[in-house]
Amino acid sequence: MIRLVAARRPTTVRDVALAAGVSPKTVSNVVNGYARVTPETRERVQRQIDALGYRPQAAGRQLRQGRTGMVTLAVPGIEMPYFAELSSQVVRAARRHGLTVVVEQTDADLEREREVAAGLPTRFADGLVFSPLEMPPEELVSVPHTPLVLLGEHAVGVEADRVSIDGVAVGTEGTEHLVATGRRCVAALGLKPTLHDTASQRLRGYRAALAAAGLPCGDELLLRVEDWTREDGEAAADRLVALRRDGVPVDGVLAMNDVLAMGLLRGLRRHGVRVPEDVAVVGIDDVPESAYCTPTLTTVALDRAAVAEAALRLLVERLADPDLPPREVVAPHRLVVRESSAPPAAR
Numbered sequence: 001m002i003r004l005v006a007a008r009r010p011t012t013v014r015d016v017a018l019a020a021g022v023s024p025k026t027v028s029n030v031v032n033g034y035a036r037v038t039p040e041t042r043e044r045v046q047r048q049i050d051a052l053g054y055r056p057q058a059a060g061r062q063l064r065q066g067r068t069g070m071v072t073l074a075v076p077g078i079e080m081p082y083f084a085e086l087s088s089q090v091v092r093a094a095r096r097h098g099l100t101v102v103v104e105q106t107d108a109d110l111e112r113e114r115e116v117a118a119g120l121p122t123r124f125a126d127g128l129v130f131s132p133l134e135m136p137p138e139e140l141v142s143v144p145h146t147p148l149v150l151l152g153e154h155a156v157g158v159e160a161d162r163v164s165i166d167g168v169a170v171g172t173e174g175t176e177h178l179v180a181t182g183r184r185c186v187a188a189l190g191l192k193p194t195l196h197d198t199a200s201q202r203l204r205g206y207r208a209a210l211a212a213a214g215l216p217c218g219d220e221l222l223l224r225v226e227d228w229t230r231e232d233g234e235a236a237a238d239r240l241v242a243l244r245r246d247g248v249p250v251d252g253v254l255a256m257n258d259v260l261a262m263g264l265l266r267g268l269r270r271h272g273v274r275v276p277e278d279v280a281v282v283g284i285d286d287v288p289e290s291a292y293c294t295p296t297l298t299t300v301a302l303d304r305a306a307v308a309e310a311a312l313r314l315l316v317e318r319l320a321d322p323d324l325p326p327r328e329v330v331a332p333h334r335l336v337v338r339e340s341s342a343p344p345a346a347r
Contacts, residue, residue, distance in 0.1 A: 011054040019048040031098070032320060070100050071315060072125040074116040075151075076108040076133055080228075081259060081287035082304070083131070086151075089308035090129060097316050099126075110134040119146055127315045133196055147318040149311045153197040159326045161314040163307050167198055170333050171205025174254045174282045174300045177335055179213045181342075183252030183280055186210060187243075189223040189236050189264060190256025199256055202284065206254050220248060228256060230263035237267020240279070251279055252341075258283035258290045258299055265293060265340065280341040295339035306331045 013031075017024045022045060029037050030045040037045075048054075073090050075083040087103050094101045102125060106112040113135045119125065127147035132140065137155040150162040178186050188206045190199060203222075210217040223239055225232035233255065243250050255261035261283030268275055275281055275295055283290060286301030310329040318324060 011052045013054075016045065016048050016052055016054050019052060020045045032316075068124045068126055069098065070102060070125050071127045071129060071312075072102050072104055072116065073129045074104040074106055074113070075131045076106055078103060078105050081289060082257065082285045082302075085287065086304045086307060089304050090311065093305075093308040093312040097312055099312070099316075106132070108133040114139070117148075126319060129311045129315060147315060147322070149314045149318070151307065151311060153201050156197060161318060161326055162328045163310045163314065164328060164330055165198075165302055165307075165333060166330055167201025168205040168208070170284055170300045170302070171202035171254065172209045173205070173333070173335055174284060175206045175209035176213075177298070177337070178252035178254065178280055178282055178341060179209060179215065181252075181276075181280055184215055185221070185249045186215065186217075186252040186254060187221040187223050187240065187250050188254050188256070189225070189233065190228055190260050191222050191224045192227065193224075202254075202256055221250070223253070225260065228260050230259055230266070233260035233263020233265075234267035234270075235263075236260070237264050237271060237273075240264075240268070241271045241273060244273075253279060253281050255281065255283045258285040258287045258297060261297055261299070261340075262289065262293050265295070265297070276339065276341050282341055286336055290336075291338070298338045298341035299336050301334050301336045303332045303334075 013024045013027050016027045020027065022041060026037065026041065027045055027049075030042050031049070071094060073087060075087060078084055078087055091101045104116050106116055113132050116128070116130065117132075117135065117140070125146065127149070129149045129151060131151040132154050135155070137158050140150070140155050140158045140160065148160050150158065150160050151164075153164055153167050156164075175186060186206075188203060191203065192199060195203075207217050220243065223236045225236060240250055240253070253261075253264060255264060261281050264281060265275060268279060268281075273279055281297065283297050283299040284302070286299045290297035290299050310331060314327060314329065
C-alpha cells in the first residue's frame, strides 16, 4: 500500500510577519541586515524566523540586490591558531547572514595585502573583512569601492569600519596579574624587528603596569623575536635563562601571544626552570591549546566570536547603506587564570 503524504508548504515572509506582529517589509529588512530596525523588533522577528524554520531564497535576493553573497576574509596566516579559530567564527557568523566566505592568506606580505585589497583574485566578493599588518594607512584609505571592515589595531585612524581589541588594556591586565602574584621582574616576550601596532599597544600596557607598580621595565627585559611562533618562544627561553644567570632576576613573562608562551614553556622546562615557581608566564589570545599544555597557560582571552559577529554585522550594514559613517567596535577581553601563573597561595 502506498501512502501519499502531503508536502509541507515552505514558510513564507508573510508567515513570519504574522507570527511576529510586523509587516512583511520589516521581516525583509531583518533578513537583509538593514540597520534601520530596532533591536527589540529584530530580536522578535529573528525568534519567529528560527521557530518557523524560515529560509530566505538567497539566490533570488542576491540577484535582485546585484550581489553574489560572497565575502572575502583576508588574514596573515590560517595556520596560526588565533586566525584559524577567527576564520571559523567568521564563517559561522557569515552563514547566519546568508553569506559565504572565501578565506585568503596574505602571509603578512605587503604585495599580497595589496592584491587582496584590490580585489584579486576574488573580484566577485561583495565585501572584504581584512586583517592587514603591512599596508600603510594611506593605501588602506584608498582601497577601491569594495565595502571594507578592518580587523585589529593596524593603521589606527584610517576612516573605515573596524573591529579592534584594546591592546593597551590587554597588555596592562596581563602584566598587572603577574605583579599581583608577587612577580617583581617581569619580561615582555615578542617584540619583532618591525614593531606592528598590535605589539606596540601591548607593550605600552606592559610598561604602564610596571611603571604604576614602581617596577623596572628596562630594555634588557624585552625578549625580541623574529616572529610569533612556538620556535621563537622556545629559543627565547635560552636568553631568559642567561639573564637570570647574569643576575637579572626575571620571575615573570608577558608573552605577546599564546603560541610564543607555549614555546617558552617548553624551553624553560628544557632548562629545568619551574613554572610558575621560578617564572610565571602569561600569554594573550586564549587559543584552545592553552588549556591543554603543561602547565596550562594563563592568558588574556580575546573574544573571537564577538570579533567575527561584529565584523559581519558592520559589513552587512555597510552593504545595505554605503553612506554610513565609519564605525568602530572594540571587542571584549578577559583574564583567564591557569597553572602557569598560579600565585603562591594557590600552589
